[in-house]
Amino acid sequence: MSTAQHRIGSGFGARSTADDVLQGIDLSGKLAVVTGGYSGLGLETTRALAGAGARVVVPARRPATAREALEGVDGVETDELDLGDLDSVRAFAERFLASGRVIDIVIDSAGIMACPETRVGPGWEAQFATNHLGHFALVNRLWPAIEPGGARVVSVSSAGHHYSGIRWDDVHWRTGYDKWEAYGQAKTANVLFAVELDRRGRDSGVRAFSLHPGGILTPLQRHLPKQEMVERGWIDEDGKPLDPEGFKTPRQGAATQVWAATSPRLAGLGGVYCEDCDIAENAPADGTRTGVRGYATDPAEAARLWELSAELTGVNAFA
Numbered sequence: 001m002s003t004a005q006h007r008i009g010s011g012f013g014a015r016s017t018a019d020d021v022l023q024g025i026d027l028s029g030k031l032a033v034v035t036g037g038y039s040g041l042g043l044e045t046t047r048a049l050a051g052a053g054a055r056v057v058v059p060a061r062r063p064a065t066a067r068e069a070l071e072g073v074d075g076v077e078t079d080e081l082d083l084g085d086l087d088s089v090r091a092f093a094e095r096f097l098a099s100g101r102v103i104d105i106v107i108d109s110a111g112i113m114a115c116p117e118t119r120v121g122p123g124w125e126a127q128f129a130t131n132h133l134g135h136f137a138l139v140n141r142l143w144p145a146i147e148p149g150g151a152r153v154v155s156v157s158s159a160g161h162h163y164s165g166i167r168w169d170d171v172h173w174r175t176g177y178d179k180w181e182a183y184g185q186a187k188t189a190n191v192l193f194a195v196e197l198d199r200r201g202r203d204s205g206v207r208a209f210s211l212h213p214g215g216i217l218t219p220l221q222r223h224l225p226k227q228e229m230v231e232r233g234w235i236d237e238d239g240k241p242l243d244p245e246g247f248k249t250p251r252q253g254a255a256t257q258v259w260a261a262t263s264p265r266l267a268g269l270g271g272v273y274c275e276d277c278d279i280a281e282n283a284p285a286d287g288t289r290t291g292v293r294g295y296a297t298d299p300a301e302a303a304r305l306w307e308l309s310a311e312l313t314g315v316n317a318f319a
Helices: 040-051 063-069 086-098 126-141 143-149 159-163 179-204 219-223 226-231 255-262 299-313
Strands: 031-035 055-060 076-080 105-108 152-156 207-212 272-275
Touching (some): 031 040, 040 105, 040 255, 055 063, 086 126, 105 255, 126 143, 126 299, 143 179, 152 255, 159 179, 179 207, 179 299, 255 272
Parallel strands (some): 031 055, 031 105, 055 076, 105 152, 152 207, 207 272
């Protein structure tokens, strides 16, 4: 299967920051919606976009916490949104659409990682439901505001997608729950969502991208016991990174999603997975967790996931 997964020589790299990739880009008059835009990479993404002139809407499960985190950042507004609750997604979308505004950028940055087995909604596995289904419903419900602006939609995945493809026979892990494989399935879903959204939206000028932000120590690790991170070689017993050069800072980690959302170099492109501020190559056959796995960019898998997601959420802007 041929893909567009080839580096384009962006001029940026693993150590570029969100501010670096926005040099010379004026986002005045643009409106961005950034989920999770008040913590970790999302917070740095919000700061960078607002600093370049964009108006940024940050829907948050904890609005008071979001307002506190974003205090002093001009051009930002917050609202309430729980991605694990489809009624909350619908309510936020209805409030936004009632404002009559057009969206230029959507960055689906919120997510959970390797959490204990948790059920949300009608018994859905929480990582798949929050990381994928909630964002699927959000983008589809916001479509009347996304389509007119020819927006870019950025789905934040990770190298974690290497852990698992879609478990079609048991997407909600009714049996044999494994927190890392469940995370991997959710991150694969983030990539497939961008592939199919790009196919469906490109005729309207809407393009979609997915990405791996890099290894960053942020609140995303909240569900991981300290000892597990020690055993994985991430931190020492005092909680300090064992390989500081192997981790990005939050500003560096935010760079690829900001680049995907704004770079002129991506004009006319879409449906691709990015890393280190460039389009990624296909994953090597030796199993190294770099690049993107074929099952995550397979158009047939993407179309199948779209139909399943529409069935589960009851939302499909293209029906």
